[in-house]
Amino acid sequence: MTILQVEDLGITFGGLRAVDGVSFQVSLGEVFSIIGPNGAGKTTLFNLVTGIYRAGRGRIVLAGEDVTRVAPHLLVRRGMARTFQNLQIFFRMTALENVMVGNHLAERTSFLADLLSLPSVARQNVRTRARAMELLERVGLAHHADTTAGDLPYGVLKRLEIARALAADPKVLLLDEPAAGCNAVETEAIDRLIGQIARDGVAVVLIEHDMKLVMKISDRVLVLAHGRRLAEGPPRQVRSDPAVIAAYLGEHGAREADRAHG
Amino acid sequence: MLKRVLSSRLAVLVLLAAIIAVVPVLAPSSFYLRVAALVWIFALAALGLTILTGYAGQVSLGHAGFLGIGAYAVAVGPAKLGLDPLLSLLLGAVLCGLVAYAVGRPILRLKGYYLAIATLGFGLIVALVLTSESAVTGGPDGMQVPRMVLFGWRVSGVSTWYWITGGALLVGALLALNIQASPSGRALRALHDSEVAAAGVGVDVAKKKLAAFVLSAVFAGVAGSLLALMNGFITPDAAGFMHSIELVAMVIIGGLGSVVGAVVGAAFLVVLPQALTVLQEYEQAVLGLLIMVFMILLPAGIVPSLRRLLLERAA
Amino acid sequence: MSIVDARHKAGHDEAEGAAPGKVMAEFLQLVFSGLTVGAVYALVALGFTLVYNASDVINFAQGDFVMIGGMGTVFLMAAGLALPVAAFIAILAAVLVGLLLHRLAIEPARGASPVSLIMITIGASIFIKGVAQLVFDKQFHSLPAFSGTTPIAIGGATLLPQSFWVIGGMLVLVLGLWVFLERTLIGKAVLATAANRLAAKLVGINVTVVLALAFGLSAAIGAVGGILVTPITLTRYDVGTLFALKGFAAAMVGGMGNPIGAVVGGLLIGLLEAFGAGYLSSTYKDAVAFVAILVVLLLMPQGLFGRRAVERV
Numbered sequence A: 001m002t003i004l005q006v007e008d009l010g011i012t013f014g015g016l017r018a019v020d021g022v023s024f025q026v027s028l029g030e031v032f033s034i035i036g037p038n039g040a041g042k043t044t045l046f047n048l049v050t051g052i053y054r055a056g057r058g059r060i061v062l063a064g065e066d067v068t069r070v071a072p073h074l075l076v077r078r079g080m081a082r083t084f085q086n087l088q089i090f091f092r093m094t095a096l097e098n099v100m101v102g103n104h105l106a107e108r109t110s111f112l113a114d115l116l117s118l119p120s121v122a123r124q125n126v127r128t129r130a131r132a133m134e135l136l137e138r139v140g141l142a143h144h145a146d147t148t149a150g151d152l153p154y155g156v157l158k159r160l161e162i163a164r165a166l167a168a169d170p171k172v173l174l175l176d177e178p179a180a181g182c183n184a185v186e187t188e189a190i191d192r193l194i195g196q197i198a199r200d201g202v203a204v205v206l207i208e209h210d211m212k213l214v215m216k217i218s219d220r221v222l223v224l225a226h227g228r229r230l231a232e233g234p235p236r237q238v239r240s241d242p243a244v245i246a247a248y249l250g251e252h253g254a255r256e257a258d259r260a261h262g
Numbered sequence B: 001m002l003k004r005v006l007s008s009r010l011a012v013l014v015l016l017a018a019i020i021a022v023v024p025v026l027a028p029s030s031f032y033l034r035v036a037a038l039v040w041i042f043a044l045a046a047l048g049l050t051i052l053t054g055y056a057g058q059v060s061l062g063h064a065g066f067l068g069i070g071a072y073a074v075a076v077g078p079a080k081l082g083l084d085p086l087l088s089l090l091l092g093a094v095l096c097g098l099v100a101y102a103v104g105r106p107i108l109r110l111k112g113y114y115l116a117i118a119t120l121g122f123g124l125i126v127a128l129v130l131t132s133e134s135a136v137t138g139g140p141d142g143m144q145v146p147r148m149v150l151f152g153w154r155v156s157g158v159s160t161w162y163w164i165t166g167g168a169l170l171v172g173a174l175l176a177l178n179i180q181a182s183p184s185g186r187a188l189r190a191l192h193d194s195e196v197a198a199a200g201v202g203v204d205v206a207k208k209k210l211a212a213f214v215l216s217a218v219f220a221g222v223a224g225s226l227l228a229l230m231n232g233f234i235t236p237d238a239a240g241f242m243h244s245i246e247l248v249a250m251v252i253i254g255g256l257g258s259v260v261g262a263v264v265g266a267a268f269l270v271v272l273p274q275a276l277t278v279l280q281e282y283e284q285a286v287l288g289l290l291i292m293v294f295m296i297l298l299p300a301g302i303v304p305s306l307r308r309l310l311l312e313r314a315a
Numbered sequence C: 001m002s003i004v005d006a007r008h009k010a011g012h013d014e015a016e017g018a019a020p021g022k023v024m025a026e027f028l029q030l031v032f033s034g035l036t037v038g039a040v041y042a043l044v045a046l047g048f049t050l051v052y053n054a055s056d057v058i059n060f061a062q063g064d065f066v067m068i069g070g071m072g073t074v075f076l077m078a079a080g081l082a083l084p085v086a087a088f089i090a091i092l093a094a095v096l097v098g099l100l101l102h103r104l105a106i107e108p109a110r111g112a113s114p115v116s117l118i119m120i121t122i123g124a125s126i127f128i129k130g131v132a133q134l135v136f137d138k139q140f141h142s143l144p145a146f147s148g149t150t151p152i153a154i155g156g157a158t159l160l161p162q163s164f165w166v167i168g169g170m171l172v173l174v175l176g177l178w179v180f181l182e183r184t185l186i187g188k189a190v191l192a193t194a195a196n197r198l199a200a201k202l203v204g205i206n207v208t209v210v211l212a213l214a215f216g217l218s219a220a221i222g223a224v225g226g227i228l229v230t231p232i233t234l235t236r237y238d239v240g241t242l243f244a245l246k247g248f249a250a251a252m253v254g255g256m257g258n259p260i261g262a263v264v265g266g267l268l269i270g271l272l273e274a275f276g277a278g279y280l281s282s283t284y285k286d287a288v289a290f291v292a293i294l295v296v297l298l299l300m301p302q303g304l305f306g307r308r309a310v311e312r313v
């Protein structure tokens, strides 16, 4: 079932068409990957879909409702959560608290109740804590629960962001390069985690440069270049698309290969 | 274990209560009690900024404006409108909240330096109104504040005010600690580090900031009322720019986001000028120098630095 | 609250119901006084801009350079020096203070949060005022006008010769600064550092020197403004605060970091204040300026000349 539908989305930054008429749909339980060279507009596309940037044109439909102009914090209510390429961690809070904030929407208290520390707040805290702990265990970070996030290594924070996003109980989860900067073991763990999330019925939209990972776990792949759709389809088909090879492997892939060999 | 104790709500409250209880025993004269009561009052105002700046990371360089509104509420209310002083105090707090709501709604969209200048402008305007509307406020010379009468009992005397202000501080500290460990507190601390990420998990950033701003204004307003009632006299200076700066300095020097820090910072900045009156001429220079030195050498603030030291020792 | 243009205001309080010619003259009078004070705000704003571009620091002690310029000249003249010599030494003193501020307070706190930096420079400002109280005194002082006090009549309004000095001085400084930045190697280094600090470092620019230069220059600009305006507005050890606030506001209204914006913002705030004082209420003219600033900030968060940018995520 289609949960997220993006139609003809576009935005320009001072003349630069960062995203230029992109459309796609994602279904529940599916892993949909977006790849493309650096600067292709992938992150910008996420920022549009999550309401952080205001689309210059196009439409976003989430669970059958037009959400094009809906503010970011309200999109979560409708089932959208994400992670960030350049970590947006709450550095001063513990890992556990980071995930607890992710559960914010489910928390049934008010500012006044919190101020007076009514019994309901304590009960809510217990529930939130238990749920956050569960999620930390799920991403394998339970042993870091009480560590201040600012003291944790990069690879760990990537997973912490996933746990935080999961705490919002999303129907659509957008992951922006979750494996970037992670070692082989961590990448493996993220691979497994994404598979699980999708099996639980969540639509996963994944931006990733690690081609092995993308080819392995994606149901469908969208290739972007210069803000436009270059190709879309199952991994195997996309991989052998001549336009993709020219544009994507031509610029980005060649550089990656150079780095790997030299 | 030590870490748990150091960060527990009860421990902080017990520590504060103990200090408040012990000071009168040690104070050689009522002058010291008065200074201590001033510390509690400014600590209460600083606690408001702990919530706004410490938790939520929003700067205000105009909070003395709310201090001034609270102070004049208990002066103007009884003197010009014939209201009961206690009722005036409550109305002053409500007024601070309403003004903060009206002012905060537009300006809290601004960030960093822009928010700083906007709040600064607000404080300046309040001070200007208090100075200029002399028919109501007595102008630059200020006005007398009628004594508070509680159920027929005329509240006066240094030691009475000492206990009232100490009690108010404890209540303020309790509220600030309550918020810290609650869903709202987590949301505030989260948006301090990343507004996009906080919004990304459903935190209504604008609303939370506004709530923090309103609450911090009420804290400052109550502190202002207490200040005016205790002194029995008030001038527009209470709302002045220097007081706004001092409030922020208290919070940062004590340790941003730390409840004990706000009290330590207040103690530091209230006691110091009293000590410096001996070298009256040098007061301002020394004050400026100290603010600079603390910011540069101890950017984390006194309490968090001490805490870290203690934990390292224990480990 | 401000003592700025205290002497200038005289005479336009009885304009109500006046003839059209008089209305025009009154208007012109306000424009003159607005531009005069605005020119000083523009200079302070320019100082903010220089430092901000080079270091991302807002130097709240910026207004105190204005005070050092004015007070320094007053006291050096009282000691028997001629005006130009006294002014020159006062400017040097301000530059020295600016350099010390950079070396002793800003450099050691590199990488601190904006809130800390705000407090450091505010601490510096309080410190400078405290020292000024000791070195100078707590009285208001004035300087003799540079070329007499015979008002010049223009369109029914009058303009003090000193106003020409202030506005002209501002224009000369802006032009000089422009030539310095665009036409000299070291000026270009400042611009390069402003554009991209890391890149500037990589191409071998000594960023620390550039920052020191920015502080020194901004101090000199502020001091000159102070010397030029003191014959009109009087000076005291604590006049820096309001100059800093207005200058800061001007820089923001213009768009933080934009030199042209700083100048336009300064003049604009000067004019708004003058009109506020003339037509609304002279008590609330500071409020008029700040309300205007709020409106600008809320409608155009980037200021009049700032680039409209979408924050990157």
Ligand SMILES: Nc1ncnc2c1ncn2[C@@H]1O[C@H](COP(=O)(O)OP(=O)(O)OP(=O)(O)O)[C@@H](O)[C@H]1O
Pocket: A013, A016, A018, A036, A037, A038, A039, A040, A041, A042, A043, A044, A045, A085, C309, C310, C311, C312, C313
């Ligand atoms: N807020 C912004 N303001 C101006 N330009 C922007 C902004 N955000 C993105 N851009 C530009 O839009 C283009 C697309 O950037 P984007 O970050 O979406 O690329 P990307 O595909 O995510 O690249 P990468 O693989 O490096 O993460 C780039 O040229 C970038 O500089």
Ligand SMILES: [Mg+2]
Pocket: A042, A043, A044, A085
């Ligand atoms: Mg990207």
